[in-house]
Amino acid sequence: MKNAIIRTAANVRALTGVECDEAWVVVADGGEPTLYTDFRYIPMAHRVAPKLKVRDIKHFGPDLARLWGGKGASSRKIGFEKAISVAEFEKLKKFLPRAKFEDVTRDLAKRRSVKTPGEIEKMRAAVRLNDEIWRDASRKFKSGMTEREMAGIIRSMMFDRGEGEAFPTIVCVGANAAECHHVPDDTVWNGRDPVLVDMGVKLDGYCSDMTRNLLPRRPSSLYRKVYDLVLKANLAAIAAVKPGITGKALDKVARDVIRKGGFGKCFGHSLGHGVGLEVHEAPNASKKSDWILKPGMFVTIEPGIYLEGNLGVRIEDLVLVTATGCEVLTASGKYSARTEKMV
Numbered sequence: 001m002k003n004a005i006i007r008t009a010a011n012v013r014a015l016t017g018v019e020c021d022e023a024w025v026v027v028a029d030g031g032e033p034t035l036y037t038d039f040r041y042i043p044m045a046h047r048v049a050p051k052l053k054v055r056d057i058k059h060f061g062p063d064l065a066r067l068w069g070g071k072g073a074s075s076r077k078i079g080f081e082k083a084i085s086v087a088e089f090e091k092l093k094k095f096l097p098r099a100k101f102e103d104v105t106r107d108l109a110k111r112r113s114v115k116t117p118g119e120i121e122k123m124r125a126a127v128r129l130n131d132e133i134w135r136d137a138s139r140k141f142k143s144g145m146t147e148r149e150m151a152g153i154i155r156s157m158m159f160d161r162g163e164g165e166a167f168p169t170i171v172c173v174g175a176n177a178a179e180c181h182h183v184p185d186d187t188v189w190n191g192r193d194p195v196l197v198d199m200g201v202k203l204d205g206y207c208s209d210m211t212r213n214l215l216p217r218r219p220s221s222l223y224r225k226v227y228d229l230v231l232k233a234n235l236a237a238i239a240a241v242k243p244g245i246t247g248k249a250l251d252k253v254a255r256d257v258i259r260k261g262g263f264g265k266c267f268g269h270s271l272g273h274g275v276g277l278e279v280h281e282a283p284n285a286s287k288k289s290d291w292i293l294k295p296g297m298f299v300t301i302e303p304g305i306y307l308e309g310n311l312g313v314r315i316e317d318l319v320l321v322t323a324t325g326c327e328v329l330t331a332s333g334k335y336s337a338r339t340e341k342m343v
Helices: 009-016 042-048 057-068 086-095 105-113 117-138 147-161 174-178 221-240 247-260
Strands: 004-006 023-027 034-037 053-056 077-080 100-103 170-173 195-199 210-214 272-274 281-285 298-301 304-307 311-314 317-321 326-328
Touching: 004 009, 009 023, 009 105, 023 057, 034 042, 034 057, 042 053, 053 057, 057 086, 077 086, 086 100, 105 281, 117 147, 117 195, 117 210, 117 317, 147 170, 147 195, 170 174, 174 304, 174 311, 195 311, 210 311, 221 247, 221 298, 221 304, 221 311, 221 317, 247 281, 247 298, 281 298
Parallel strands: 004 077, 034 053, 077 100
Antiparallel strands: 004 023, 023 034, 170 195, 195 210, 272 281, 272 298, 298 317, 304 311, 317 326
């Protein structure tokens, strides 16, 4: 990446070590990045990254014009992220009217998809904390609580022990689990119905992600069948993770299990996604994914079956791709309805 202007918070942090939404990063001629922000955040940037060049945002436009607005401007390619707003892109074109902008989103995603040893340890810590919070929070769930109250227990622990939620915690009682991203509401848990929880804590800037289910005391034959089919798909996909496999091929492993079980049309989302500074980042594992897994990548394995108005089951683990396969970081147990044991 020779010349680029970076805006999104996760890429700003990846390049500079500074977490700040109100910032731009400029990389010129492949050199060291320069962070532009306003006076409210400059002291923080100096403290967090003392060796980083930090400039007041008022210099942003003039500096761009000086760097890339002169001779050869019409043929110079400047990288940018397609995730920026139209207004922000119009601002860049105003500063550099003759520059040729090219999308470097994929290039940035590739850089971040393989984690450094330091990042891997931060991810391990986030996942361990997530497991601990699930263990402690689930023990506090009681009959008569609402979904909102159960989500509040998890959320409170995340802020007490970490940096809060990596994403809004999902708690689904009974048939609400058929809504993949159900927003916790005032539905009351009677202590007998199944509960699906999708949660992730953020720690030291890095995210975790996990889905677990509290099974009914007496699961119906349909729930038992669906749950164990999802578990089978989850375990099959984990076993298939290895360097060189594509996200498309990995998705197919789990999807084939569910399809052969008769519920193919009820698995509507992708198998998984990368996790890091963001809870959804590269690589992904979907029907169309051309990402090739490499050691150092993280990916979720989260097959699901959803029967509207009836039930929903999703089981999600976070795995680290290794030289020979993968390491499952999520340690929270998964209950088998068939054997009535943890796996």
